[in-house]
Every structure is written in structure tokens, then in C-alpha cells.
Amino acid sequence: MPKLNDRAPWLIRTYAGFGDATQSNARFRENLARGQQGLSVAFDLPTQCGYDSDDPLAAGEVGGTGVAIDHIGDMEALFDQLDLSQINTSMTINATAPWLFALYVALADKQGVPRDALRGTTQNDLLKEFVGRGTHIFAPEPSLKLCTDLIVFSSREVPGWNPTNACGYHYMESGAGPAQEIGFAIGNALMMLDAIRPQLDEKAFASVVKRISFFINSGIELVPEIAKMRAYTQLWTEVCESEYGVQGVKFRAGCQVRSLTLTEQQPEVNIVRIAYESLPVILSANARVRALQLPGFREAIGLPDQAEQTLSLRTQQVLMYETGVADYEDIFEGSHVIERETSKTKAEALRIATEIRSIGFGPAIQHIAERLTAGLVEQSAALETGDVVRVGVNAFLDEVGITPKADFSEDVAAKAAAAEGQVERLRQWRAQRDADAVERARQGLLKAARDGENIVPSSIEFAKAGGTTGEWTKTLEEAFGGRYQAPLGLDVAVSRSVRVPKVDFPCRILLAKGGLDGHVNAVKLLAFACRQAGMEVVYSGLQQTPTAIAAAAVQEDVDIVGVSSLAGAHVHIAESVLASLKERGADDIPFVIGGIVPEEDHQSLFDLGVSAVFTPKDGDVFKVVESLIELARAKA
Known part of the structure; x- marks a missing residue:
């Protein structure tokens, strides 16, 4: 050994x-x-x-x-x-x-x-x-x-x-x-x-x-x-x-x-x-x-x-x-x-x-x-x-409780203070750097991108001049034409499908990725299942602001809004989307959120007005779709 x-x-x-x-x-x-x-x-x-x-x-x-x-x-x-x-x-x-x-x-x-x-x-x-x-x-x-x-x-x-x-x-x-x-x-x-x-x-x-x-x-x-x-x-x-x-x-x-x-x-x-x-x-x-x-x-x-x-x-x-x-x-x-x-x-x-x-x-x-x-x-x-067994999910379901329950509650004030500190340091950085040197380096980066040159040397010069992550990206967006939304890949035949209930009334659901988290597995599976159930699915894409999600919900006249968040921003996203829906007079649209959401945050989300919270343990697609249908039915 x-x-x-x-x-x-x-x-x-x-x-x-x-x-x-x-x-x-x-x-x-x-x-x-x-x-x-x-x-x-x-x-x-x-x-x-x-x-x-x-x-x-x-x-x-x-x-x-x-x-x-x-x-x-x-x-x-x-x-x-x-x-x-x-x-x-x-x-x-x-x-x-x-x-x-x-x-x-x-x-x-x-x-x-x-x-x-x-x-x-x-x-x-x-x-x-x-x-x-x-x-x-x-x-x-x-x-x-x-x-x-x-x-x-x-x-x-x-x-x-x-x-x-x-x-x-x-x-x-x-x-x-x-x-x-x-x-x-x-x-x-x-x-x-x-x-x-x-x-x-x-x-x-x-x-x-x-x-x-x-x-x-x-x-x-x-x-x-x-x-x-x-x-x-x-x-x-x-x-x-x-x-x-x-x-x-x-x-x-x-x-x-x-x-x-x-x-x-x-x-x-x-x-x-x-x-x-x-x-x-x-x-x-x-x-x-x-x-x-x-x-x-x-x-x-x-x-x-x-x-x-x-x-x-x-x-x-x-x-x-x-x-x-x-x-x-x-x-x-x-x-x-x-x-x-x-x-x-x-x-x-x-x-x-x-x-x-x-x-x-x-x-x-x-x-x-x-x-x-x-x-x-x-x-x-x-x-x-049951063709595949997963312990604790579809077999051997009794909770053992070997270790104490983890506390994933966040000190919201401390997290906000840390983010504010990062933002303040960024503002100080911008104020103290040589703005002319930054712009010269940025123009060099833009020219390299437009001319098809290797952009790494000009990126290094931009870094040394004091450029920022957002400025680097926006410069390349200027050269390449903005951000791109990738296809979700829902139009596919499957050899075996999930079991879902059938909706018996016209029902439209908006599925969105709030914030910057880009993991789409759950959204893809849910979108596919909702289609199978007879619902019309509207997918708004990645990196959606709360305002954009609320605007899409109103514009598309949906019966329910579902947002996925796996990166810890669920409370901020829920609060902001619900506030934006209220501003538009659409706070009667049920709003649900799913993803990595610690149990300690569930009550806070319900207090904000969230109708349902889904986490990885809610893996029964039938029950999830059934819950969505009932929430939409209540609105209708």
C-alpha cells in the first residue's frame, strides 16, 4: 500500500x-x-x-x-x-x-x-x-x-x-x-x-x-x-x-x-x-x-x-x-x-x-x-x-436517521452583506483603475474578436489593464451578436414513458429557469410529462429575470408558473417573481418552485405566497403533474 x-x-x-x-x-x-x-x-x-x-x-x-x-x-x-x-x-x-x-x-x-x-x-x-x-x-x-x-x-x-x-x-x-x-x-x-x-x-x-x-x-x-x-x-x-x-x-x-x-x-x-x-x-x-x-x-x-x-x-x-x-x-x-x-x-x-x-x-x-x-x-x-431499485426512493423507505439532521438554513443578512461587499469592492476597483487604459485594451479585444484573431493575448492585456468579467463578455457580445438560447430537446420519441394523469380542461404552464442556474434536467422531464398530460407548455429559456418571467406569464396567459432553481437563489427568485406578478395584477396565477430547496426555507417560501415546493425527494412525476393540474384547476 x-x-x-x-x-x-x-x-x-x-x-x-x-x-x-x-x-x-x-x-x-x-x-x-x-x-x-x-x-x-x-x-x-x-x-x-x-x-x-x-x-x-x-x-x-x-x-x-x-x-x-x-x-x-x-x-x-x-x-x-x-x-x-x-x-x-x-x-x-x-x-x-x-x-x-x-x-x-x-x-x-x-x-x-x-x-x-x-x-x-x-x-x-x-x-x-x-x-x-x-x-x-x-x-x-x-x-x-x-x-x-x-x-x-x-x-x-x-x-x-x-x-x-x-x-x-x-x-x-x-x-x-x-x-x-x-x-x-x-x-x-x-x-x-x-x-x-x-x-x-x-x-x-x-x-x-x-x-x-x-x-x-x-x-x-x-x-x-x-x-x-x-x-x-x-x-x-x-x-x-x-x-x-x-x-x-x-x-x-x-x-x-x-x-x-x-x-x-x-x-x-x-x-x-x-x-x-x-x-x-x-x-x-x-x-x-x-x-x-x-x-x-x-x-x-x-x-x-x-x-x-x-x-x-x-x-x-x-x-x-x-x-x-x-x-x-x-x-x-x-x-x-x-x-x-x-x-x-x-x-x-x-x-x-x-x-x-x-x-x-x-x-x-x-x-x-x-x-x-x-x-x-x-x-x-x-x-x-421498480425495474431500477434506489434505496430510500422506491424501496426500503423507512428513514434510519443515522446522523443528526443537517442545518442548511442560511444567515441571509450575512450572505447579503458578503455580496454587497463584493459589489462595493468592484465599484472601488472601477473608480481607481486607469479608464483610458481599460478602453484601449477593450478596443484591442474587440478588434481581435471581429478580425477572427486568437482572443487570448488581448484578453490577457485586458486583464492587466483592469477589465472586468462583465466588460469582457459584453465586448465579445458586441463582436459575436449577443447571447444564445439552446434548444431543450423535447421533440423526441421514447421507448417507455412516465405515467401521468390527463388534464381535462385547457391548461397552459410556464416553465422557467430563474436566475443564472442552467441545469435543465428537471425542467426537461417536467415539460415532457406535462405535454404527455395534455398541457400546453411554454418554456421561457435560461437566465430569466423575475420581471421577464412575470411578463411572460401575463403575455402567454398561463394558468400556472413553475420555476427551477438549483443554486441557492430560490428565496430571492420567488420573492421577486411574486412581486412582479402582483405589479401586473396577476398574483392569482399559482407559482411553484422546484430544485435544491432546503426544508428550512419552505415556510419562508409559503409565507411569500408560493403555492408548492418540489425537491429531489418529489421524484414521482405523476404526483407532481397531478399537483400542478389541481393548482391550475383552482385558478380556472
């Missing part, structure tokens, strides 16, 4: 970042002191979606799901007392990845750290944002251009950086099976490589191929997941040689285990699920991830606190130092079952990857979205019928 000073068989990460940069920096240093071996930075939704902290759309979201980064001063505070040449930094960032990368490089330049000494990863995968996470900003074509700009720049200037994670994780979270996860991820990686190939000489391109990394999922079904990991490893090596002539490419991946299996009911059981889900990606010596991060066991209820992050860290440390899993050669070599399942998965994944590549980046968005919708519906139906 490894000793503490031995080279670790994989890198242990926790996903951290909250509030402002100073708070997050303290959390980073605590985690490193506890034995964490790399930093995985979570950014708040305004940063991910390209808004400054004082933008109206950022209200209620600043510092919520991660750290707020408005400018290079925030980046400097985030990495205070941390040597950028000695740490490996993974940034979960996509649409604004070139900007956050530019801030990081600009900070390294300021500190005198050579660019070739930087080590880390930017996720920088836009395809899955269009179909899974929803933090995309620009249309498909400019999105792919920005993604590949970062890859090309890093290959020339920051060769130790992993410029993209081709993500399979989010596809599995959104309804994909094992072969689909691999096929969508590898198909996307091939499209990115096809786009950059003309820009690099043969040697540089081969180097980029070897640096492409992946971010994958690991689920609870051990044999299919072990086969999936082995199929990933084998297929990537094979396609890099067959498609590009680059030999000896190793599959390089980080992993987070599956969050969609984590339940609000009996959350302690999730501790066991998380440990089991870790096994498929570490057991095979020839098919092992390079980095692993585990969620908090109460993720279905709220964001993890320090104690939950420590438990996730200890889970990995037990696996690494006590179980002996890294002591042996590959224990699955020669297994007929594993080899058979690996071959089947690999063949289907190659078919899917080839199909995605042939379709092309933009058209692939609709194609993948529809297949993920079908997967979600079919998985929900399997739970409903």
Missing part, C-alpha cells in the same frame, strides 16, 4: 470556492493542509455566465455556488500565499474560460512566474454546456472558436496546461448511458481537434492531442462502469492513432462520481454510494483516472460545508492508503465478463462519436439534447415501475 510520502496513484481533489476570493483562499489553504493535492476551483454563476457582481441578473447569486471573480484583484486574493508554480489548479469554467485563464496568466506574469511553469486545467468544453449545464453565452460557432483559441494559445505559451476537459460527466448526469457518455465526449474532442489542426504544425498538433484530457462520470453499477472506464481508455488511444496518426496517446481523465444517484431521502446512504461509485475509476491499473473528486453526501439538499468536504477527502484517503487497490497489476485483465462488456461499450461509443463528428458542432446540440431527454424519461420510468 502507498505510504504518505509515496507518489499518489491518483490526485485527490475537492471542489471548493464560495463567497469572495479571500474566503475561498482560506478554504483552499485549509484543504491543502488536510492533505488535498490539487485545487479545483468552483466559480459563482455570475462569473461562469459572464456577469459582473453588480449586474441586475447577478442579484441573489453572488458568491453562491462558488467564488466571485470580477477582475485580476479578485484572482490575486484567491491565490494569496499560494505559489502558482507549485500548485495544480483545475478551474471548472467554460463560456468564460478564456477570460479566467487570461486572469490566471496575467497574475502569473505579475508575480514573475514563468508561463511554462503553470500547471492546471480549464474545463473549456462548450458542447455539454448547450445540453447539460446551461452556462453557455455565445452561439455555437463563436463558442467553438473561443474554446479552440484557448487550446492553441496554451500549446504555444503554457505547454504544461490542460486547455480543455472533454466532458462526459454531464451527459451521464443528464440522461446518457455509458456508451453515449463516451461517444458524446470523444466525438466532441474530435471536433475540437479538427478545428485546431489547420492552425498548428504537425509537432505542435501532436502535442495538443496528447494533452487533451477528459472529465468523466462514475456511476453505481460496477461492471458497466468498469467496462466504461476501460472502453474510454482503449478507444481514445485508438482514435488518436487512426484519425490523426498520433501514436501512444494515453487517456488522461479526472472524475467526479455521479451526483444524480444521491438522494434527499436517507442521505447517509449516499456516503456508501459515493464510496462504491469511486471504485470503477480506480480499480483497474490500466484504466485509472488521474484525479478524483467526490461530492458531499447531502448534495441533493444543499451545498457541502467544510465537514462534508473533509468526509469526501477522508473517503479517498481510505481508498488510497487502506484498501490496497493500487498495489496490484490490472486485476481485470483476462476477465471474460469485463472484456465482453468493454468491447460492446467501445463499439457503440465509436459509432456515436463518429455520428456526432459527422453532424458537426452546431447541429449536434439538438441531436444530443433529444437523446438526453429520452434517457431522462426512460430512467424516470424505470424508477417508477
